[in-house]
Amino acid sequence: MALKTPEQYVDSLRQLNICAYVGGERVASVVDHPAIAPHINTVAKTYELAHQAEHREVMTAISHLSGERVHRYTHIFQNTDDLVKKIQMLRLLGQTTGTCFQRCVGLDALNALYATSFEIDQGEGTGYHKRFCDYLLRVQRDDLMLAGAMTDPKGHRAKKPSEQADPDQFVHVVERRPDGVVIRGAKLHNTGGINSHEILVLPGTGLAAGEKDYAIACAVPAGAPGVIFIFGRQSNDTRKLEGGCDIGNPRFGVVGGEAMVVFENVFVPNEHIFMNGETKYCAGLVTYFATWHRANYGGCKGGNADVLIGATAKDDPHPRHRPQRGGARQTDRDDPHERDDLCLGNRRRRHGLQAAVRLIHVRSDDVQHGQAEHHAQCLPDQPPGARSGGRVSRHHARSEGA
């Protein structure tokens, strides 16, 4: 089963014994919790699109290890075409969901570990790369959703991991056994962690020779004993659930459902360890990860912007503002309506919101759809400058458009 269906993804999450807290309360089932479900819907889209013939080239790839077609989110980049297709995939998913679809951290972590495990073996005569490739084959075969956990709480920013008053400020090895290691600490802002199958734990900084215990890279099942997720807070959390104005993107969620993940003495067997004490390779691993990861935003943010900009243009009430044949646009800078629209006044935002809600497939019978429409209606017709009877200043135009 190289490509999971969305239903199989959700069912497979149900099988995991994920320990998660939202708002201080233990969650009975991450799949059914209203705060988490929208983020699961988004990841389900990544599985759904991979089965559609028109998106096959962008959403899938041929594994260089098995020769089988796999999800592009589990693929090791082989050439520039793979890098271009990754960005195309991210843009497509951004256009489809209008939010963060969470799987790119795991993808970039896979690629960083693939290269680094090879380099450690070359330099140190270890056997990490073969072990990692065996793991990768399983990830590809089971089409796993992976979270990438790199950012530690870090404590005092001017001090190194080994200098922290609290050693748990950075994930580290607390016990070494013949069959594996025990790790302890936490990672922050884990995108999609709470609805992933496994977590790839990576060091988040370069380390000195005496900091071997912090040089640990490994895979940990999301339901492993001692793994605890604490779902991230957002300013509009409760309003979102109460159904007022600020419901955000009701079907697919806002951002990626970040969580703090705590590793409370978690045992990791040898077959899931891809770096264990090789401090001099940590900076290279972080650089690989960051290099792959930075490129992503050219795809996903572009796709998200497509939804909002396209929706705004589509529902623009003024025909003269719509693009003309050949790309020209009629403008009249002396027209007060035109000036209002140039500063992205609320009238246009309202129409953009209404259209965006439709474009991201929120059905009209959805209760939350009604709430989103209500949100859009809440925005006054006039921009703040116009409300007081004055013209909108240049300064105001800049801050409104930022």
Ligand SMILES: Cc1cc2nc3c(=O)[nH]c(=O)nc-3n(C[C@H](O)[C@H](O)[C@H](O)COP(=O)(O)OP(=O)(O)OC[C@H]3O[C@@H](n4cnc5c(N)ncnc54)[C@H](O)[C@@H]3O)c2cc1C
């Ligand atoms: C939406 C979101 C999703 C994320 N998803 C993930 C994820 O999936 N996986 C993951 O691992 N991480 C994730 N992160 C974490 C992200 O990578 C970190 O937030 C980021 O690396 C910054 O780290 P920090 O928050 O600890 O900030 P800091 O490192 O504390 O930085 C804060 C500010 O202080 C400055 N600063 C830091 N140290 C010093 C110093 N010694 N001297 C002077 N200035 C300093 C920095 O330049 C910065 O301006 C996510 C974050 C967000 C917001």
